Amino acid sequence: MDNHPWLPNLSHVNRMLEEIGVKKIEDLFQDIPEDVILKRKLRVGYDRPLSEHEIRYRLGQIAEKNLKLKYPPFLGAGAYPHSVPSVIKFILSRSEFYTAYTPYQPEVNQGLLQALFEYQSLMAELLEMDVVNSSHYDWGGSLAEAVLMGYRINGRKKVLIPESINPLHEQVLRTWISGREMEIVKVPIGNDGTLDLNFLSKVSPDQISSIYVQEPNFYGVLETEVEYVADWARKNGIISIIGVSPISLGLIKPPGELGFDIAVGDGQELGIPLNFGGPYNGVLATRMDMKLVRQMPGRIVGMTQDQNGKRGFTLILQTREQFARREKATSNITTNEALVALANAVYLSLLGKHGIRELASEIYRRSHYALKRLEDEEIGKRKWESDFFEEFTFVFRTDYSEIYRGLLARGIHGGFRLNEREALICVTEVHSKEAIETLVQTAKEVS
Amino acid sequence: MWRQAYWDEPLITEFRGKGRQGYLIPKEDLDVEIKLPDSIRRTKDPELPEVTELEVVRHFIRLSQMSFGVDTGMMPLGSCTMKYNPKIEEESGIAESIHPLQDQETVQGNLEVMYEMQRWLAEATGMDQCSLQVPAGSAGELAGVLMMKKYHTDLDRERGDMLVADSAHGTNPASAAMAGFNVIYIKSNTEGLVDMKVLRETVSENVAGFMLTNPNTLGLFEENIKEIADLIHSVDGVLYYDGANLNGILGVARPGDMGFDIVHLNLHKTFGVPHGGGGPGAGAICAKGKMTSYLPFPVIERDENNYVQSKPDRTIGKISVFHGNFGNLMRSYVYILGLGEEGISMIGKMSTIATNYLIAKLRNVNGLELMAPHRFRKHEVVFSAKRLADETGVTAFDIAKSLLDRGFYAPTIYFPPNVEEALMIEPTETETVETLDQFAEAIKDILEKAYSNPASITSAPHNTSVGRLDQVKANHPSTLTPTYRVLKTRLSSQRGD
Numbered sequence: 001m002d003n004h005p006w007l008p009n010l011s012h013v014n015r016m017l018e019e020i021g022v023k024k025i026e027d028l029f030q031d032i033p034e035d036v037i038l039k040r041k042l043r044v045g046y047d048r049p050l051s052e053h054e055i056r057y058r059l060g061q062i063a064e065k066n067l068k069l070k071y072p073p074f075l076g077a078g079a080y081p082h083s084v085p086s087v088i089k090f091i092l093s094r095s096e097f098y099t100a101y102t103p104y105q106p107e108v109n110q111g112l113l114q115a116l117f118e119y120q121s122l123m124a125e126l127l128e129m130d131v132v133n134s135s136h137y138d139w140g141g142s143l144a145e146a147v148l149m150g151y152r153i154n155g156r157k158k159v160l161i162p163e164s165i166n167p168l169h170e171q172v173l174r175t176w177i178s179g180r181e182m183e184i185v186k187v188p189i190g191n192d193g194t195l196d197l198n199f200l201s202k203v204s205p206d207q208i209s210s211i212y213v214q215e216p217n218f219y220g221v222l223e224t225e226v227e228y229v230a231d232w233a234r235k236n237g238i239i240s241i242i243g244v245s246p247i248s249l250g251l252i253k254p255p256g257e258l259g260f261d262i263a264v265g266d267g268q269e270l271g272i273p274l275n276f277g278g279p280y281n282g283v284l285a286t287r288m289d290m291k292l293v294r295q296m297p298g299r300i301v302g303m304t305q306d307q308n309g310k311r312g313f314t315l316i317l318q319t320r321e322q323f324a325r326r327e328k329a330t331s332n333i334t335t336n337e338a339l340v341a342l343a344n345a346v347y348l349s350l351l352g353k354h355g356i357r358e359l360a361s362e363i364y365r366r367s368h369y370a371l372k373r374l375e376d377e378e379i380g381k382r383k384w385e386s387d388f389f390e391e392f393t394f395v396f397r398t399d400y401s402e403i404y405r406g407l408l409a410r411g412i413h414g415g416f417r418l419n420e421r422e423a424l425i426c427v428t429e430v431h432s433k434e435a436i437e438t439l440v441q442t443a444k445e446v447s
Numbered sequence: 448m449w450r451q452a453y454w455d456e457p458l459i460t461e462f463r464g465k466g467r468q469g470y471l472i473p474k475e476d477l478d479v480e481i482k483l484p485d486s487i488r489r490t491k492d493p494e495l496p497e498v499t500e501l502e503v504v505r506h507f508i509r510l511s512q513m514s515f516g517v518d519t520g521m522m523p524l525g526s527c528t529m530k531y532n533p534k535i536e537e538e539s540g541i542a543e544s545i546h547p548l549q550d551q552e553t554v555q556g557n558l559e560v561m562y563e564m565q566r567w568l569a570e571a572t573g574m575d576q577c578s579l580q581v582p583a584g585s586a587g588e589l590a591g592v593l594m595m596k597k598y599h600t601d602l603d604r605e606r607g608d609m610l611v612a613d614s615a616h617g618t619n620p621a622s623a624a625m626a627g628f629n630v631i632y633i634k635s636n637t638e639g640l641v642d643m644k645v646l647r648e649t650v651s652e653n654v655a656g657f658m659l660t661n662p663n664t665l666g667l668f669e670e671n672i673k674e675i676a677d678l679i680h681s682v683d684g685v686l687y688y689d690g691a692n693l694n695g696i697l698g699v700a701r702p703g704d705m706g707f708d709i710v711h712l713n714l715h716k717t718f719g720v721p722h723g724g725g726g727p728g729a730g731a732i733c734a735k736g737k738m739t740s741y742l743p744f745p746v747i748e749r750d751e752n753n754y755v756q757s758k759p760d761r762t763i764g765k766i767s768v769f770h771g772n773f774g775n776l777m778r779s780y781v782y783i784l785g786l787g788e789e790g791i792s793m794i795g796k797m798s799t800i801a802t803n804y805l806i807a808k809l810r811n812v813n814g815l816e817l818m819a820p821h822r823f824r825k826h827e828v829v830f831s832a833k834r835l836a837d838e839t840g841v842t843a844f845d846i847a848k849s850l851l852d853r854g855f856y857a858p859t860i861y862f863p864p865n866v867e868e869a870l871m872i873e874p875t876e877t878e879t880v881e882t883l884d885q886f887a888e889a890i891k892d893i894l895e896k897a898y899s900n901p902a903s904i905t906s907a908p909h910n911t912s913v914g915r916l917d918q919v920k921a922n923h924p925s926t927l928t929p930t931y932r933v934l935k936t937r938l939s940s941q942r943g944d
Contacts, residue, residue, distance in 0.1 A: 001793060004790055005533075006531060006785065006786065006790070006877060007794075007797055007876055007877070008877065008878070009797060009801065009879065010797070012880045013800060015880070016800050016804045019804055019808070020803045020804055022803075025799075025800065027823075028796075028799050028803055029668075029696075029700075029799070029823075031667075031670045031823065032668050032670070032696075032699070033670065036672070036700050036701075036704050036705050037699065038698065038699060038701055038704070041789060041792045042571055042697075042698050043570050044567040044568075044570055044571050044783060044788060045783040045784055045786060045788055046788070047787065047788055048789065049784075049789070049790050050785060050787065052535045055535055055538075055781055055784050055785060056535075058784060061556075062556035062560055063541040063556060065555045065556030066541070066542075066553060066555065069553070075548050077548055078768055079546055079547050079548070079768075079769065081546065083473070085469075087469070087470075087504055090504070091504070091507045091508070091511070093537065094507075094511035094514075095516055095517075095519075095721075096511045096512065096515065096519055097511050097514055097723075098516065098532075098721045099516030099517040099518045099532055099722070100514055100516035100517075100722065100724040101516075101524055101725070101856070102722070102724070102725040103724065103725070105848075105851060105856065106913075106916050107848065107912065107914065107916065108451060108515040109513075109515055109724075110510075110513040110514070110911075110912040110913055111509070111510035111511055111512060111513030111912070112514040112724045114456070115507065116724070116725075117458070117931075118458055118460065120929060120930045121460055121932060122459070122496075124930040124931070124933075125460075125493045125495055125932060126493045126495070128493070130929070130936070131929045131933070132929075132930060135725075137583065137767055140765070141582075141586070141766075141768075148625070168768045169768060171764050172764070172767065172768055174764055175743065175763055175764030175766060176625075178597070178626075179596055179626030181627075215487075222484075224486050224487055226487065249489065249493065250489070251488065251489055252487050252489055253487045253488060253489050253490070254489065254493070257490075273540070273543035273544060273774075274543065274544060274546050274547065275542055275543055275545075275773055275774035276542040276546075276547050276554065276557050276769070276770055276773040276774070277768070277770035277773050278547075278727070278767065278770065278772040278774060279582070279727030279729075279772045288929075288933055290924065293929075299725065301929070302921045302922070302927060302928050303921075303928040304916050304917045304918070304920045304921035304926075304928070305916070305920060306913040306914040307914045307915045307916075307917070312913040312916045312917075313916075314916045314918065314921050316921050316922050316927065316929065317922060317927075321617075322618050322620075322621035323616075323862065325617075326620040327621060329617065329621040329624070332585040332589060332618045332621035332622040332624075333583075333585055334618055335582075335583035335584060335585065335715060335722070335725065335726040336583075336725050336726040336727075337582075337723075337726045338725030338726050338727075339723030339725075339726065339727060340723075340727055345459070349469060349495070349496050349498060349506075350469035350498075350503055351468070351469070351470055351472075352467070352468050352469060352495045352496050353492040353493055353494065353496075353497060355468050355469075355470055355472055355495075356495060357489075358474075362472055362474060362475070364479075364481055365475075365477050365479040365481065366475065368479045369479050387482070408550060408553070413549060416548055429472065429473050432475065
């Protein structure tokens with residue numbers, strides 16, 4: 001190989017080796033034991049470099065192997081189909097942003113730092129929390145980090161989580177804390193799908209490190225007494241954590257007003273495509289209480305001044321981080337989801353204070369409309385009478401698997417299967433009235 | 448002279464317009480009322496901006512002009528592998544509208560990519576199987592140490608200690624601590640390699656594993672690696688490979704052949720995914736032999752006609768909620784397609800040539816010192832500017848700031864911790880030899896000026912958007928400003944509102 005557009009020095013090897021003072025490339029690897037040296041090419045990629053034209057062809061082949069759906073899937077369960085403004089892709093494509101590294105040299109990265117500060121600031125307004133870090137991997141990771149924060153603060157070993165937690169978030173939480181001797185206890189849910197708060201009077205609070213609630217919960221149900229949970233936790237020295245859908249906060253009371261210590265969630269809803277599961281953005285926010293802030297993991301951008309008195313931005317509280325504190329750090333995180341956080345900032349700027357309410361209202365109305373239509377056509381009924389946002393649990397009259405297959409055969413992806421008869425149906429602003437009608441009519445035909 | 452843009456750009460939260468909106472919300476005429484209970488209904492709108500689409504675009508484009516990435520100039524950040532990100536990668540968004548919980552039958556194309564990537568990454572590392580669960584390297588490390596923990600627990604034994612080289616990335620001890628291990632540092636010898644005597648004395652029946660990178664953070668290949676592996680395996684410990692430095696040997700040697708049992712990869716380093724200003728990255732955690740059954744799920748397997756998701760027998764569970772950062776996995780896939788077998792096999796060689804070429808150019812520069820100068824480096828090199836600091840007062844920090852003035856990003860500084868006034872330089876295989884020459888000239892110029900006119904270096908940078916930032920103010924409890932909300936609260940309490 002003597003030329004490749006991404007390997008500029010292939011044709012300058014001899015000149016470079018001469019400058020180094022060796023005869024051949026292998027001389028540079030003489031410290032590697034002979035039996036460890038690989039004596040063949042790696043079987044990685046195809047047998048020759050593909051040209052751009054061929055790469056595009058291959059991408060097309062892959063896309064063809066995925067089934068094209070007629071409408072966005074009626075799937076939520078932790079990842080939500082939403083419309084993405086074209087401005088976002090345009091701004092993320094600015095390569096000064098997307099080819100940057102973590103802004104450890106602030107003087108040359110003011111733009112990125114300001115954008116991340118804006119992400120933190122906009123998210124803080126939405127959540128009504130004071131401090132937001134500049135991103136984690138996803139909701140599950142943020143939840144795990146929040147639970148570990150609580151553990152570091154009070155040293156207690158039990159964590160209360162709701163029975164109605166997203167089961168995938170629970171799996172991630174369990175993995176992340178599996179090195180610690182912590183015990184997870186589940187708070188049951190009552191007949192209306194909301195938390196059974198009587199349970200709290202039956203537990204001994206002094207062993208409990210933190211309590212987590214999800215709003216809306218995994219089944220789409222809106223918890224109406226979450227403020228009580230925050231109060232109860234505060235009285236007992238327990239760290240209260242709430243997981244929220246950011247868009248729902250256009251209508252729903254924010255974590256700060258409810259009195260929670262930590263809020264977590266996923267920024268995927270705010271301008272990020274589904275991407276088959278990632279990149280997303282784990283949101284993590286706290287109150288301005290140094291007991292919490294000092295234990296907060298992840299990067300935080302702060303405002304300051306330069307030597308000439310100009311406003312400037314820089315990473316702050318870096319002594320919490322792994323490169324400074326090593327094994328005593330608040331977390332091991334380095335690479336985060338900064339570009340996704342930037343996308344969230346652009347999205348929240350575009351929507352603004354009125355847009356976010358309008359959007360949340362539209363999603364609320366469309367999802368309730370879909371439920372009503374499904375019930376009108378007697379395809380089944382809602383599982384719980386409680387109010388919901390975006391998603392609802394629907395009990396089908398007949399076997400859901402058959403309906404699901406029937407829908408799929410017609411290019412419609414139904415909801416998330418919970419069991420034989422039940423599914424979680426997700427409806428957002430990308431599901432038009434026509435899409436909802438088609439879902440209802442098709443479900444009726446195939447049931 | 449290089450000069451960066453500066454805009455006196457307000458925060459988006461400081462835009463003063465009212466009643467504007469930058470995005471139209473789709474509306475359907477539906478007969479539905481909103482009847483939320485008062486206990487959870489938002490009472491006042493969030494304080495978000497009221498701006499038009501154009502204002503948003505102009506604002507963020509101006510901010511981009513005050514940012515620096517690989518497309519702006521060389522970023523010789525040691526251990527970060529800031530190589531060029533081929534633009535064709537940005538056409539890889541075929542899964543943008545695909546939900547992670549879609550029926551497996553509907554996503555066979557995506558699963559095929561994951562299957563191929565698992566195979567290729569296992570081949571590149573000499574491992575048996577990979578899981579693409581991990582959204583970045585540190586998540587891979589967490590997965591790796593949890594795998595070790597579970598392995599020993601399954602054998603019903605207490606292994607409390609994790610060995611870590613003293614030159615290791617901070618993530619290694621931090622990950623080990625997250626998994627509940629006690630961290631024991633293994634000292635380097637005067638040659639910059641693991642001190643075998645210390646290691647022999649430390650290895651015991653209480654050791655769960657050893658976390659190591661090879662080449663190490665000094666860019667040196669641990670030539671005793673097989674002896675190290677034998678030693679760790681003699682107590683049934685697990686040898687863990689920190690893949691952050693794989694770029695220096697990719698195609699030349701494989702961790703699996705050296706005796707490593709688990710490897711994490713940073714696809715945003717070695718496999719060409721852009722870093723995104725700190726992320727998103729993408730990763731993989733790979734294992735061989737008995738350790739494969741501990742990998743996080745899902746891994747993708749192939750039955751007769753289909754690709755299917757499966758769960759290793761003794762899996763530690765899930766590290767990320769869905770399939771890891773699939774969007775970036777696709778970028779990496781395109782990068783691999785574009786290089787092919789031969790190109791991928793040249794990466795370690797070309798990055799090593801570039802590093803040693805730079806060393807040759809900088810070897811005799813007054814003020815810089817190199818530990819074990821007779822050894823060849825792999826993809827990175829660490830110089831010490833201690834003599835310069837002693838003789839002139841100009842530090843590694845000052846050199847970094849002065850490089851910014853010359854249109855280069857700074858090397859990694861003050862790392863690894865076992866080198867004083869460290870400047871850790873990684874040129875990567877994607878910079879032309881002419882750019883390497885210019886970079887070497889810039890360093891030489893800075894060092895000469897450090898001796899002739901040190902104030903011109905200690906006051907740098909001058910050509911960037913802003914000058915040196917006040918870190919004391921940034922971090923002091925009375926002026927700490929992590930969000931605009933905190934600033935508003937502080938100003939209003941100062942006014943006595």
